[in-house]
Amino acid sequence: MSKVLIYAENFDGKFKKANFEIVSYGAEIARQTGAEAIVLSIGNVPDEELKQLSVYGASRVLSFNDGRFDALENQAYASVIAQAVEKEGAEIVVFSNSNTSKALAPRVSVKLKAGMVFAATGLPKSIDPFMVPKKVFHGKAFADVVIKSPIKIICLSQNSFGITEDAKAVSIETFVAEIDDTVFKTRVTNVEKATGKILLNDAEIIVSGGRGMKGAENWKPLEDLADILGAATACSRPVSDEGWRPHSEHVGQTGKIVAPNLYFALGISGAIQHLAGVSSSKVIVAVNTDHEAPVFQEADYGIIGDVQKVLPQMVEAFRKFKSEN
Numbered sequence: 001m002s003k004v005l006i007y008a009e010n011f012d013g014k015f016k017k018a019n020f021e022i023v024s025y026g027a028e029i030a031r032q033t034g035a036e037a038i039v040l041s042i043g044n045v046p047d048e049e050l051k052q053l054s055v056y057g058a059s060r061v062l063s064f065n066d067g068r069f070d071a072l073e074n075q076a077y078a079s080v081i082a083q084a085v086e087k088e089g090a091e092i093v094v095f096s097n098s099n100t101s102k103a104l105a106p107r108v109s110v111k112l113k114a115g116m117v118f119a120a121t122g123l124p125k126s127i128d129p130f131m132v133p134k135k136v137f138h139g140k141a142f143a144d145v146v147i148k149s150p151i152k153i154i155c156l157s158q159n160s161f162g163i164t165e166d167a168k169a170v171s172i173e174t175f176v177a178e179i180d181d182t183v184f185k186t187r188v189t190n191v192e193k194a195t196g197k198i199l200l201n202d203a204e205i206i207v208s209g210g211r212g213m214k215g216a217e218n219w220k221p222l223e224d225l226a227d228i229l230g231a232a233t234a235c236s237r238p239v240s241d242e243g244w245r246p247h248s249e250h251v252g253q254t255g256k257i258v259a260p261n262l263y264f265a266l267g268i269s270g271a272i273q274h275l276a277g278v279s280s281s282k283v284i285v286a287v288n289t290d291h292e293a294p295v296f297q298e299a300d301y302g303i304i305g306d307v308q309k310v311l312p313q314m315v316e317a318f319r320k321f322k323s324e325n
């Protein structure tokens with residue numbers, strides 16, 4: 001039986017939503033091709049957490065755990081993944097489109113001489129030839145790419161397939177890989193984590209402000225809204241250029257590319273360079289005084305109004321809703 005191997009990335013021993021999506025995706029490819037869906041996890045992840053992956057259609061979970069792998073080391077991680085693909089005889093390898101995968105997938109591709117599609121947006125359109133749809137030009141266009149090599153690597157864009165539950169009995173197996181100390185080319189000596197804040201790339205909801213917010217002093221209600229919704233905060237590029245918000249919050253072509261379930265664009269015009277970073281959001285809500293602002297063409301819900309007036313009302317409404325539910 002052919003196999004689809006899915007690499008599940010953990011953060012401090014826990015899996016995030018993007019992993020459930022790629023397991024669902026890999027399991028669906030396995031179903032369509034009569035293959036088996038296997039997940040590979042690297043690092044120290046409790047069995048209970050590993051078992052969760054069975055909910056999304058994987059039938060086996062391979063767990064590789066070695067004290068040297070507590071911190072990400074790209075060469076070493078890529079070696080483990082490549083060994084798992086070879087030992088299992090997997091023909092399709094699935095990664096999420098994360099920053100980590102941007103480092104790992106190309107290395108695995110070189111080791112296995114495997115064709116790779118980055119930023120895939122859906123299931124293969126055909127199996128023979130193996131054709132995968134993907135985003136190009138920062139999501140402004142799409143292309144279909146045929147992978148011709150025997151082993152095929154797909155990195156799936158976040159929020160492009162969804163999470164489907166297909167619970168299976170799962171076996172958790174210890175995976176053994178031979179990794180020489182010389183494979184480790186770097187060593188992490190210190191990690192300082194941002195605490196208390198939801199990271200933009202992980203956020204399911206993002207509340208974002210543009211120049212229409214008129215100044216750093218007006219951000220309090222935006223932060224209140226983010227707190228109530230458990231959201232991350234973001235901004236347009238001029239806002240970070242002005243120093244109203246940190247550069248780490250800037251989204252768009254030259255900033256972070258995000259794909260939350262819900263994106264609030266508050267006082268943001270919707271320039272093409274901004275939308276390039278947010279257009280994969282499932283639902284966009286825009287507030288703008290200008291009914292002709294381009295953001296309304298992309299938005300699912302639009303409020304034409306002054307953000308200084310609308311935002312406090314949104315905060316109140318969500319606060320009330322939260323307290324009642």
Ligand SMILES: Cc1cc2nc3c(=O)[nH]c(=O)nc-3n(C[C@H](O)[C@H](O)[C@H](O)COP(=O)(O)OP(=O)(O)OC[C@H]3O[C@@H](n4cnc5c(N)ncnc54)[C@H](O)[C@@H]3O)c2cc1C
Pocket residue numbers: 209210211212213235236237238239250251252253254255266267268269270271272273274277287288289290293305306307308
């Ligand atoms: C090469 C290049 C790369 C770029 N990369 C990025 C990028 O990565 N990210 C990015 O964001 N931009 C980027 N830009 C800049 C981009 O072109 C826009 O200039 C920018 O996105 C505009 O930001 P904004 O919408 O906050 O501001 P503006 O364009 O000034 O729009 C402000 C909006 O707020 C509305 N408004 C005003 N007052 C209110 C109010 N009281 N209530 C509600 N709405 C109000 C206005 O109607 C307007 O639509 C890039 C530009 C270039 C040339």
